[in-house]
Amino acid sequence: MEFDVLKEISNIGAGNATTAISTMMNLKVDMQVPVIKFLEFKELAEVIGGAENVVVGILLALQSDIDGMMMFVMEKKAAESIVDGILPGAGGGAPAGEREFTEMELSVLQELGNIIAGSYLSAISSLTNLCITSSVPYLSVDMAGAILSVPAIEYGKVSDKALLIQSEFGDKSLTVDGYFILIPTLEAFEKIFKSLGLTL
Numbered sequence: 001m002e003f004d005v006l007k008e009i010s011n012i013g014a015g016n017a018t019t020a021i022s023t024m025m026n027l028k029v030d031m032q033v034p035v036i037k038f039l040e041f042k043e044l045a046e047v048i049g050g051a052e053n054v055v056v057g058i059l060l061a062l063q064s065d066i067d068g069m070m071m072f073v074m075e076k077k078a079a080e081s082i083v084d085g086i087l088p089g090a091g092g093g094a095p096a097g098e099r100e101f102t103e104m105e106l107s108v109l110q111e112l113g114n115i116i117a118g119s120y121l122s123a124i125s126s127l128t129n130l131c132i133t134s135s136v137p138y139l140s141v142d143m144a145g146a147i148l149s150v151p152a153i154e155y156g157k158v159s160d161k162a163l164l165i166q167s168e169f170g171d172k173s174l175t176v177d178g179y180f181i182l183i184p185t186l187e188a189f190e191k192i193f194k195s196l197g198l199t200l
Contacts, residue, residue, distance in 0.1 A: 005196045009127055010034040010165045013120030013180070018169060020115045024086065031169040040160050041152045041183075044144075047164060048073055048179050051145030058113025059150060061135040062121075066191055068184030069151045070121065070134065072113040076141060078176040079109055101141065110139040120165065120180050128195035151183045161189060 011034065018031040037047065045051040056079040062068040074082075083105045101109070114137045125132045140147050151162075163182040168175060184192060 005127065007034075007036060009120070009123045010036055010167075012123035012126070013165070014167050014169075016119035016122060017116045017167070020119060021112065021169065024112065024115065029169055031167055035166040037164045037166070039162055039164055041148070041162060042160075044148050044162060044164065044181065047166070048144050049075065051143060051148075053144045054142070055144045055147060056109055056113075057140050057142070057144075057147040058110060058117060059138045059140065059147075060114070060117055062132060062184065062188070063135065064133045065130040066132055066184050066188035068182070068188050070117050070183065071147075071151070071179075071181040072117045073144070073147065073179040073181065074176055078178075079141075082112065082176065083108055106139055106141075110137050113137060113139065116178065117180065120182075124182075124192070128192055130191065130195055151181075161186075 014031045014034050018029055022029040039047065045053075048055060054076045055073050056076055058072045060070050062070060079101075080099060083101070086108050087105065117134070117137070121132055121134060124130075140150075161183075165180040165182075167178045167180065169178060
């Protein structure tokens with residue numbers, strides 16, 4: 001498969017996301033060159049640390065010219081570090097990976113995930129000339145297997161493929177592995193690839 005156009009999408013999306021995250025966190029955030037993978041549903045959990053790995057997932061339904069779902073996923077410990085950077089004093093001293101997020105902290109994470117997902121969605125829309133809108137984001141803190149079961153149940157009958165873009169971002173004191181996952185229906189995948197001059 002020709003990945004050049006997909007790399008362009010990921011680079012544009014990563015650039016947009018980096019700018020937005022830097023503004024939100026009020027610090028200079030760097031993002032490494034994204035890694036792109038075209039995977040089956042069953043392979044996704046292993047890539048993000050295993051089915052039992054506790055993660056924060058932000059899910060958005062895709063609408064307008066294409067149907068499907070998009071997600072942004074990161075490990076819970078990384079999400080805690082991000083919250084601490086945005087809301088100093090948050091956490092109450094709970095051990096890493098074990099604290100319960102407050103409503104305000106969840107709101108911050110939801111907005112962060114929405115910004116990152118929106119950055120990639122904007123890049124896809126721009127390069128394909130397709131009108132793609134998304135629903136209000138839904139946030140979940142759970143094991144990776146449980147979170148990934150949502151799109152698997154919803155779209156597993158019409159598509160078993162997903163486009164995963166892995167991005168590493170942060171500064172000198174914090175590094176976060178983030179996973180952007182695009183899960184369109186098979187028809188939507190074909191429409192996206194056709195718009196990019198690729199074959200599925």
